[in-house]
Amino acid sequence: MLSQLTIRNFAVVKSLDIEFHNGMTAITGETGAGKSIALDALSLCLGSRADANWVRPDQEKAEITAVFALEDASPAHQWLAENEFDADDDCVLRRVIQRDGRSKAWINGTPVPVSQQKSLAPLLVNIHGQHEHQLLLKEEHQLTLLDSYARHKHLLDKVQQDYKNWASVEKQYQSYQQQKEELEAQRQLLEYQVNELNEFALADGEFEELEQKHKRLSNSKVLLEAGVFALNALYEGEHNNASSLVQSASQRLAEAEEMDTSLSPINQLLQQAKVHIEEAALELRQYQDDLELDPGELQIIEDRLSAAIHLAKKHQIPGSELSQQHKKLIDELNNLEQAGEQAEKLDEDRQQARKIYRESALKLSTSREQAAAELSQKISSSMQELNMPHGRFVIQVEHDANARATRQGTDEVEFLVTTNPGQPIQALNKVASGGELSRISLAIQVMTATQKTVPTMMFDEVDVGVSGPTASIVGSMLQALGKSSQVICVTHLPQVAAKAHQQLQVSKSTDGAETETAVIALSKEQRVIELARLLGGDKVTDMAKANARELLAS
Structure with missing residues (x-):
């Protein structure tokens, strides 16, 4: 307090x-x-x-x-x-x-x-202002008063949380739907590109290998001539090939070793050189055998290399990156297909979220209806106590399962009243006079205040x-x-x-x-004087004091 x-x-x-x-x-x-x-x-x-x-x-x-x-x-x-x-x-x-x-x-x-x-x-603290009756005519305030009396904050919180969840899923779903055509076009393009690259099936490192083979086969004549020349110079030439010259030099040094043994290491080097020359000659013969020009193979390599370069240009990348581009596009296509599956899941989620929200809103509505019936009876009784003997108050709760969702549920709440015999029950703002509205407002405030934990x-x-x-009576209520x-x-x-x-x-x-x-x-006596002033104005008479004492005694 x-x-x-x-x-x-x-x-x-x-x-x-x-x-x-x-x-x-x-x-x-x-x-x-x-x-x-x-x-x-x-x-x-x-x-x-x-x-x-x-x-x-x-x-x-x-x-x-x-x-x-x-x-x-x-x-x-x-x-x-x-x-x-x-x-x-x-x-x-x-x-x-x-x-x-x-x-x-x-x-x-x-x-x-x-x-x-x-x-x-x-x-x-809960403050009820002197203009509360003006707020009473607003539908949102009527709903707030009913919820306050019902004390079903847990149901309100559940509806608000379910509304938030539904709105979140719905937003994601609608966002996907807006992009659906664009994503579908993107998927079709990726599918075409991936199929094209699947059909071509370029392996990792194959482009570099094709380039190397093409370069070798397209220059095979030059390479063959170079090999023949080198082989003749090293071993097969009729005059002064490297192998025979090294052999002759080694023989002369072998004779000289008898006179100077320090030449022995040099002669050993020459003998090793002769072995290396013979090995090189052997490798050159094998290279010449393998280098035979095959126009068919060259054409095959040229065709595949040309196709690879063409595909690389379409994707605006170097040919060496075509294999990686293929893998990248496969990943993008998989992601798009997964997005489609997620969209289906989103649709299921939004339907489930909608169902959960509607169920929560119905429970809230049921609680409101129960509280409305109870509060209507109490306010009607209070109105009758407040000099409106024929007063009747009804809180109408209309629930529509298909109404637009809000954080407060899907109910429409309206305060209805009749104050005179034969008068139909109507909306509060169409029936009550200013004085009646003040009394009705007071009855509502007192009745709803009894439910508050403040x-x-x-x-x-x-x-x-x-x-x-x-x-x-108002004083007694308070x-x-x-x-x-x-x-x-x-x-x-x-x-x-x-x-x-x-x-x-x-x-x-x-x-x-x-x-x-x-x-x-x-003090008690001061209260008598103040009440007498309220009863009779600035001039406090003995009669006014007596009336004041009577009020206090009652």
């Missing part, structure tokens, strides 16, 4: 320290005194937008601190622990607004983005348009609500204020130069 609110230099407030207690607290005061100032200040600690105009004139900054007492098992306490804040018995929210409009925020002494305060706020509820003049005996939650109510009705367990009075004073707002907790 909210235990303390400290306000410094905020609007017309110079300095305020307000203590709050359990039960129902009424805030009263003269018109224009600033009864809603505490709610405005607290809203800033709960993450509402800052405005430089909130800073008191001639001051550099406004500062608001709100202290909440927490139970260990409360959602707010768990939120603090999960977000690694000190989670003691208290939660302290602080907000500072600078003169230039900039603001800073803290949670339990730790600087935080305002968005984090805003995230924590729904776990601490420890503190604030009502800002939600009793506008209510008077007489109805006002007393008092009953204060037995299970902390209720803080800004009101102008003495019948409502009298039902409060505590009462705060807001007053405004001025010295002609400055205006200041004060808030004080009233």
Whole structure:
């Protein structure tokens, strides 16, 4: 619950320290005194937008601190622990607004983005504004109120997650469908190219081998002549071939060795040279035998080499890379074919995701229908208590299994009402007058508030348009609500204020130069005087005091 609110230099407030207690607290005061100032200040600690105009004139900054007492098992306490804040018995929210409009925020002494305060706020306080009945006419707000009463957050979360999953798969599928024609054309081209290369079947390294064979065969005559010349020069020539010359030289040195043995190593080299010459001659003979010109083989090689070069040009690559290009295209074709299989899987996935979403939406719809029936009955009863004896309220939930999917499901929710006998039940905005709408709004707020787990509820003049005996009933409703939650109510009705367990009075004073707002907790006797003022105006009579005491006693 909210235990303390400290306000410094905020609007017309110079300095305020307000203590709050359990039960129902009424805030009263003269018109224009600033009864809603505490709610405005607290809203800033709960993450509402800052405005430089909130800073008191001639001051550099406004500062608001709100202290909440927490139970260990409360959602707010768990939120603090999960977000690694000190989670003691208290939660302290602080907000500072600078003169230039900039603001800073803290949670339990730790600087935080305002968005984090805003995230924590729904776990601490629920504020019902005096214009709540205007929101009540909006369909999205009606749906929010019903879901809040139903307390089926787990079903809402499931629908939202299933919607997200379906949307993700659907997006992938639609993306593939948009590219389908382009991918199919690409697949057909790859298939043609791969078949062409499959048919040609160029092996790894074959292109280089073809080039080498072609070069040798196309120059075989020159190579043959070179071989004949070398063979004659080395061994088979009639005069002075290398083999006979080396042989002659070796014989002369062998004779000379008898006179000088140091020639022996040289002669050994000559003998080795003769062996190498003979081996070379033998290899040349074999080379000549193998080099016989075969025009048929040359033609075959030329044809295949030409075909390889032609294919390489088509793919704009060197011939030596044609084999690798073949493998690359096979991989690309396989990937495209796998993409087609994935598209089929995507179609199956989207159908399954759609089914799961529709099932979740139906469960959510069933829960809404059950909550709608229960809440309709409660609001109808409250309307009758609030001086609308023939009032009947119906929350209509229409579910369409084929309706457009949304994060909130596929239901259309509408609030219907009738307030007079014989009047057909119709949409809320077509039936209720301003006063009736205020009372209906109040009944809805009180009924939905009973389902909330938020420890503190604030009502800002939600009793506008209510008077007489109805006002007393409103006060009783809020008092009953204060037995299970902390209720803080800004009101102008003495019948409502009298039902409060505590009462705060807001007053405004001025010295002609400055205006200041004060808030004080009233004693029992002070409450009598304040209630008498609300009953009879500025002049507090004994009769008004007696009426005030009677209200308090009741």
